Amino acid sequence: MATIRDVARKAGVSVATVSYVINEGTRAVAPATRARVLQAMEALNYHPNASARQLAKQRSGAIGVVLAGLQSTSNFADAYFLGYIHGISYAAELYGHNVVLLTNYQGADKLTFLRQTIRSRLVDGFLLIGSSIPDEVVVSLHREKCPAVLIARRVPGHTVCSVQQDYFQGAYEATHHLTERGYRRIGFLGQALNFSYALERLQGYQKALSEAGLPYEAALVKIPMQSRDDPALEEVRALLAAGADALITDREIAVLNHLRALGVQVGDEVALVGLDESEAAAALDVPLTTLRPPKFALGRRAVEMLLDLIEGRTPEPLEATLPMELIVRRSSPPRPAMH
């Protein structure tokens, strides 16, 4: 394999000059010299050795993507993180970086694993997707000035670089959409408020209600005291009994099934809007109106922030929030004039 020295010899210049030709802009090179060098590179089919460049630069030029369920397999089953990866790989290429997938199936201690990865300069920084890296680990990395950006997550009490969808705006849009379409009794099935996004959603819902001049009715809101997976059938039944003509929930599939089990025609009798776009939402026999998280944009933004950190700049803002988009489908038609 041809080396930079071979090229230099062939072009009759020094290795430095060849290097400055390769790395345009570092030092001016006379056009004639430059042409000779390029020609020599071509003739020798020369390609700079990536490892040598990384070594000399003290940079790997790579971004490490740490997948949520580091050692579990579950995250590969549902593809929630694919959209992020798309944005990440797109932006990484745009800015001349590579993307390395970091897994830890072996289950090594997470902090040790990440520290080792960054210290060995395998990657220049991390993108942490999802929630499987404990807060303490994130905080430790942050303290050690390890470049890292959290995706779809924050660490309460610490200002760690992160990108996140706008839960407040999303719930607001969803609710607003329903009030605009004539719904008056909008039920809300939320999560326990120990996660910040649960509260933000509730507040978005409240704001849209009050803007529409609708009262906030406790009977129309179901929020569990403790985190749970899906809402219970009973909760849905109670909302219907309270006269709900529409439901908003982040567990749209489960609620849809509950509604079916209760014999309710979704869309015709009761509108349903999902806050947490499940991939299947569009393919169901009643396509669901849902929020779409801006995953591509989040991934892209996360890369930009990470590159800022890597280059020693401070991203602005440190915690980025991007708006969600409401995808209107058949589960929330304009409300018939009377019921």
Add this chain to the structure above:
Amino acid sequence: MATIRDVARKAGVSVATVSYVINEGTRAVAPATRARVLQAMEALNYHPNASARQLAKQRSGAIGVVLAGLQSTSNFADAYFLGYIHGISYAAELYGHNVVLLTNYQGADKLTFLRQTIRSRLVDGFLLIGSSIPDEVVVSLHREKCPAVLIARRVPGHTVCSVQQDYFQGAYEATHHLTERGYRRIGFLGQALNFSYALERLQGYQKALSEAGLPYEAALVKIPMQSRDDPALEEVRALLAAGADALITDREIAVLNHLRALGVQVGDEVALVGLDESEAAAALDVPLTTLRPPKFALGRRAVEMLLDLIEGRTPEPLEATLPMELIVRRSSPPRPAMH
């Protein structure tokens, strides 16, 4: 940052000795020396520089995963390749390699892009998922002895390393499942035979029929002359008219919709088995019996074959085929005794 020299100095040995301690097994090191070295590494919080290792080894220790729609976005929308990635990342970690995502959104010439990537030693070899890299490019790489393994694909007329699901066995299992459950008139909706898998599926179907003592009836088989996306409603209607009590197809969602449009109760009146597991198959209101491609296993096997190639071994066999698994769901119940 501590270097290998610092460690050597601290431990009172040469850098070579430190290196041989790090790379266990390369050369024997006296236990006492070894202990001193390890202690020095610990004390200095030393981590070998990945780039320097790669450079010295003339190996990147990384596998490049070339995603199908290199510059399109579509592949990120449907997650068909995620299962492969899972198997790939699992096996890569197992064998001490990294996974680099290779995209080419910018749309550089594919062959140039791949050649450059391999020659720069950014990765030691490629895994090519899906079909967006043209056959000629694959053949060129193969001729240039570039380590590469095709996933879910072959190049007709050339023996390029590849892994693939067993379409024949899959269609056989699917058909056999139906004959065993008492179905006698099994309709087959296939693809144009210019793709090898289309023929293999048809043959699997035929074998299962003949094993069950059922005749092959042309009226029960719909194969278009030219490739098309989804089967037409008319094709489904014709199969029903021919008395089909079950349907087998690789476009299960489309056929399901057609059956619905024709007012047929899937499962109760006509069984439906899919050959090309769509992610949604399980979530539908009539969960579909489908084949599950062994994506994890294929990804893993592909890595093993690629590492063989990288190490100069010859994978055996060069074209690997892994069995599919039939997931029985509600769309193919045991057939009622009479119709």
Add this chain to the structure above:
DNA sequence: TTGTACGCGTTATCAA
């Protein structure tokens, strides 16, 4: 059993 020296590309320095 251990040490020495070389190779890779970038970049800073000094000289021409």
Add this chain to the structure above:
DNA sequence: TTGATAACGCGTACAA
């Protein structure tokens, strides 16, 4: 504008 050189950090063939 260009050249010469050294350092960066590791693995490993070869010498001792």
